[in-house]
Amino acid sequence: MSKKHEALLAVWKVWLGLVDWRIKLKPKCKPEKMAQEGSGCVEWSESIKTARIEIIDPKYYGDRVVPFDWEKTLVHELLHLKLCLVSDGVDAFQERYMHQIIDDLARALVTARRAKEFKI
Secondary structure: OOHHHHHHHHHHHHHOOOOOOEEEEEEEEOHHHOOOOOOEEEEEEOOOOEEEEEEEOHHHOOOOOOOOOHHHHHHHHHHHHHOOOOOOOOOHHHHHHHHHHHHHHHHHHHHHHHHHHOOO
16 A cells, blocks of 8 residues: 555544544455445444455546546545444435435545645
8 A cells, every 4th residue: 555545544534533443445456356346345344443445446447437536435435434324224225325425425525625735
């Protein structure tokens, strides 16, 4: 894992109130080695606050409508941890809706951080 990946994980854990979680980050995965399909995935145990986050290697992302954004993917997966207790036991519609909300929040939070960084 690169220093940049470690730094972003550390910063976002603080900002999202997840410092008590032990998170193993796999930042450049081959799609066939990931636990789930997509640009990122997370598996967790909320009772002991542990998680493994896998993020696809950008070279495998392909030509999609939305460009690959490693940081947004990380924040998206961290938000799954933040909301894991309210997303447990939901039906398929609720799961899709929760996923959409998480993605919107991740995009907004990363955009706000970057705007602050560049003083926009």
